[in-house]
Amino acid sequence: xxxxxxxxxxxxxxxxxxxxxxxxxxxxxxxxxxxxxxxxxxxxxxxxxxxxxxxxxxxxxxxxxxxxxxxxxxxxxxxxxxxxxxxxxxxxxxxxxxxxxxxxxxxxxxxxxxxxxxxxxxxxxxxxxxxxxxxxxxxxxxxxxxxxxxxxxxxxxxxxxxxxxxxxxxxxxxxxxxxxxxxxxxxxxxxxxxxxxxxxxxxxxxxxxxxxxxxxxxxxxxxxxxxxxxxxxxxxxxxxxxxxxxxxxxxxxxxxxxxxxxx
Amino acid sequence: xxxxxxxxxxxxxxxxxxxxxxxxxxxxxxxxxxxxxxxxxxxxxxxxxxxxxxxxxxxxxxxxxxxxxxxxxxxxxxxxxxxxxxxxxxxxxxxxxxxxxxx
Numbered sequence: 001x002x003x004x005x006x007x008x009x010x011x012x013x014x015x016x017x018x019x020x021x022x023x024x025x026x027x028x029x030x031x032x033x034x035x036x037x038x039x040x041x042x043x044x045x046x047x048x049x050x051x052x053x054x055x056x057x058x059x060x061x062x063x064x065x066x067x068x069x070x071x072x073x074x075x076x077x078x079x080x081x082x083x084x085x086x087x088x089x090x091x092x093x094x095x096x097x098x099x100x101x102x103x104x105x106x107x108x109x110x111x112x113x114x115x116x117x118x119x120x121x122x123x124x125x126x127x128x129x130x131x132x133x134x135x136x137x138x139x140x141x142x143x144x145x146x147x148x149x150x151x152x153x154x155x156x157x158x159x160x161x162x163x164x165x166x167x168x169x170x171x172x173x174x175x176x177x178x179x180x181x182x183x184x185x186x187x188x189x190x191x192x193x194x195x196x197x198x199x200x201x202x203x204x205x206x207x208x209x210x211x212x213x214x215x216x217x218x219x220x221x222x223x224x225x226x227x228x229x230x231x232x233x234x235x236x237x238x239x240x241x242x243x244x245x246x247x248x249x250x251x252x253x254x255x256x257x258x259x260x261x262x263x
Numbered sequence: 264x265x266x267x268x269x270x271x272x273x274x275x276x277x278x279x280x281x282x283x284x285x286x287x288x289x290x291x292x293x294x295x296x297x298x299x300x301x302x303x304x305x306x307x308x309x310x311x312x313x314x315x316x317x318x319x320x321x322x323x324x325x326x327x328x329x330x331x332x333x334x335x336x337x338x339x340x341x342x343x344x345x346x347x348x349x350x351x352x353x354x355x356x357x358x359x360x361x362x363x364x365x366x
Contacts, residue, residue: 229358229359263346
């Protein structure tokens with residue numbers, strides 16, 4: 001357990017480093033990178049999209065990395081392939097069904113990803129949170145299996161109002177890190193005690209059921225579970241304009257009993 | 264009052280995977296517009312359900328002015344409805360950090 005190579009937080013900080021260097025010189029330079037994980041790549045794409053520079057970056061020197069990025073950004077899903085290409089969530093929730101089905105299909109209905117019930121629960125709860133709370137104009141998702149390394153990543157990013165922004169809409173004022181803390185403890189911006197279980201259940205299941213890692217970054221706050229929970233207040237240089245939710249789980253993962261984690 | 268029952272196959276009306284809360288909300292908005300007062304919701308073929316969907320389903324069902332009858336409810340869906348009806352203590356479930364570092 002928890003023996004995965006570079007961790008999700010490290011992948012996110014890799015994005016911050018690339019973005020911060022890019023802001024100094026005016027371009028996102030991926031020339032020297034040896035490999036790129038979803039929690040690095042997806043924020044880069046969101047950053048470029050937000051500046052209408054979607055394809056404007058210096059490609060990696062290593063051809064297989066350049067080809068990989070090209071495939072993720074422009075490829076179609078190929079059944080049996082290890083990459084689920086980057087997909088934009090439609091702003092109209094009624095059109096999101098086919099994307100969820102594509103993610104399920106990519107993961108063989110969750111059979112090797114903790115089982116159908118657990119896997120679809122996690123993806124469904126994250127997606128429902130994005131639609132209910134983030135008020136995004138752009139939201140992206142991608143997944144990548146690493147069968148030889150023994151893990152799988154799924155990453156969601158959006159450029160919405162952040163978790164603190166969602167609370168603020170209903171008059172609950174939090175710093176970003178406090179807002180993440182409140183969400184993790186089950187506070188719902190819908191002011192309803194019966195709600196607020198989705199994120200708790202997801203973290204419990206990913207951490208304890210799958211033995212995986214979870215990273216949540218929202219504005220100037222972050223939460224990272226990798227063996228134990230850690231919280232962070234972020235500086236301007238590591239801030240995220242929106243919310244990122246990323247998970248890394250063993251692949252294949254044995255069946256996880258969803259109902260052990262639903263409370 | 265029209266007591267004739269309408270039957271809706273929820274896996275066809277929404278999806279075999281009942282994921283998003285707003286889709287449960289839409290589903291009940293459609294039911295509200297139905298001219299019959301008794302609606303049979305057939306869960307045959309439902310593969311998965313999230314807590315958010317189940318919560319919205321139960322919440323809307325309580326407030327709708329029609330009789331809703333579920334049929335062919337799979338065990339895993341029934342379990343999720345029970346989870347929503349008897350929620351656990353969030354404090355016992357939370358994996359919140361003890362402190363926050365600056366990064």
